[in-house]
Amino acid sequence: MKPLAAALAAGLALAASGGAANAQISDDVVRIGVLTDMSSLYADATGKGSVAAVQMAVADYGGKVKGKPVEVVFADHQNKPDVGVAIARNWYDNEKVDAIFDVPTSSVALPISALTREKNKININSGGGTSDLTGVACSPNTVHWTYDTYALSNVAGKAMVKRGEDTWFFVTADYAFGMALERDAANVVKESGGKVLGEVRHPLNTSDFSSFLLQAQASKAKVVALANAGGDTTNALKQAAEFGITQGGQKMIALLQEITDTHSLGIQATQGLIVTDAFYWDMNDETRAFSKRFNEKVGHMPTMIQAGLYSATMHYLKAIEAIGTDEAPKVMVQMRATPVNDFFAKNGKIRIDGRMVHDMYLFEVKKPSESKGEWDLYKLLATVPGDEAFRPLDKGGCPLVTH
Numbered sequence: 001m002k003p004l005a006a007a008l009a010a011g012l013a014l015a016a017s018g019g020a021a022n023a024q025i026s027d028d029v030v031r032i033g034v035l036t037d038m039s040s041l042y043a044d045a046t047g048k049g050s051v052a053a054v055q056m057a058v059a060d061y062g063g064k065v066k067g068k069p070v071e072v073v074f075a076d077h078q079n080k081p082d083v084g085v086a087i088a089r090n091w092y093d094n095e096k097v098d099a100i101f102d103v104p105t106s107s108v109a110l111p112i113s114a115l116t117r118e119k120n121k122i123n124i125n126s127g128g129g130t131s132d133l134t135g136v137a138c139s140p141n142t143v144h145w146t147y148d149t150y151a152l153s154n155v156a157g158k159a160m161v162k163r164g165e166d167t168w169f170f171v172t173a174d175y176a177f178g179m180a181l182e183r184d185a186a187n188v189v190k191e192s193g194g195k196v197l198g199e200v201r202h203p204l205n206t207s208d209f210s211s212f213l214l215q216a217q218a219s220k221a222k223v224v225a226l227a228n229a230g231g232d233t234t235n236a237l238k239q240a241a242e243f244g245i246t247q248g249g250q251k252m253i254a255l256l257q258e259i260t261d262t263h264s265l266g267i268q269a270t271q272g273l274i275v276t277d278a279f280y281w282d283m284n285d286e287t288r289a290f291s292k293r294f295n296e297k298v299g300h301m302p303t304m305i306q307a308g309l310y311s312a313t314m315h316y317l318k319a320i321e322a323i324g325t326d327e328a329p330k331v332m333v334q335m336r337a338t339p340v341n342d343f344f345a346k347n348g349k350i351r352i353d354g355r356m357v358h359d360m361y362l363f364e365v366k367k368p369s370e371s372k373g374e375w376d377l378y379k380l381l382a383t384v385p386g387d388e389a390f391r392p393l394d395k396g397g398c399p400l401v402t403h
Contacts, residue, residue, distance in 0.1 A: 025068040033097040038076035041231030044260040053306040057313035084108035092119040106130035106177035113142040126308040130180040134355040135396035146308030149181040150391040155276045157188035166194035169221035173228035174201040181227040229256040258303040279304040286343035311344035353398040357386035
């Protein structure tokens with residue numbers, strides 16, 4: 001009996017140690033890869049500020065989770081899907097990266113989400129916009145944290161049509177993000193009783209918007225909607241001012257405009273512009289405290305994408321701490337089960353389709369006479385609850401949603 005008892009005891013010990021081994025940190029390190037635009041039109045809204053936001057969160061968390069170090073690596077995807085996928089594949093296969101964060105540029109974000117699912121890792125997207133990430137292309141391994149084309153369009157579109165700005169013309173970036181933004185905004189305009197008079201597509205990162213803006217002007221639409229972002233938005237707005245579009249009575253709306261874009265264009269050129277955002281530095285004591293620290297480190301106030309990344313990093317690390325493992329499916333379950341309550345979101349929740357639902361805000365750029373400082377740029381027009389701002393769960397076509 002003794003050998004049998006010993007064997008049973010040994011078997012139980014092995015099972016117990018196997019259970020413990022399963023609930024550990026893979027490779028004894030949690031490694032986060034920030035895949036972003038370090039050098040092109042989205043570099044101000046993401047880029048080094050995205051990396052800094054993740055690094056700040058890791059440092060504030062203590063640099064370790066369950067006693068294991070947390071490391072941050074980063075790379076520039078150059079807004080090219082093939083470059084982004086090659087970096088991500090190498091990170092997952094060879095560099096022991098557990099999760100990829102940020103990924104602006106929807107044409108890069110979509111294949112990164114698909115690769116993450118294939119490799120059974122985690123992707124928390126803050127920078128990419130397409131609502132397809134939680135729609136037809138949803139994944140059990142991806143969280144869409146900060147904003148999407150549906151929320152941007154829904155918040156601004158409804159508000160403007162309600163105010164009588166009911167005929168629209170789109171100037172759209174000719175790739176996945178621009179198309180999704182135009183599609184989602186056009187649907188909102190039509191559902192709200194407005195009309196779309198036309199659209200024109202421009203190449204990504206173009207410098208000359210004259211022909212596109214002239215078509216918008218000729219349309220006589222009450223609203224000229226820019227379905228683009230970053231440097232494309234700022235260039236289009238500068239050139240629209242030169243053409244006197246707003247002086248001619250048309251309203252300009254930038255469907256995605258970051259605080260860095262508004263700052264770089266200046267309040268004189270952007271006053272009165274309507275902006276939808278997920279975050280503004282000057283909302284309350286918490287947002288001001290984080291933003292002051294970020295500004296000291298990076299040299300400008302955080303964009304919503306950068307603030308969202310800090311929030312997402314903290315949520316990810318807390319989930320690993322709570323369950324004692326960085327195993328992707330278990331971490332995803334824990335993140336979905338835990339509300340997000342921080343300076344970025346109050347009672348935020350991650351749905352089964354991957355959408356993190358939180359309040360969105362409609363702002364108007366202040367007049368120069370109203371601004372009390374360099375970054376005092378926005379006044380709040382409306383706070384839109386997350387369930388109203390983001391697309392209803394059953395309307396996105398996500399295969400993970402069971403009715």
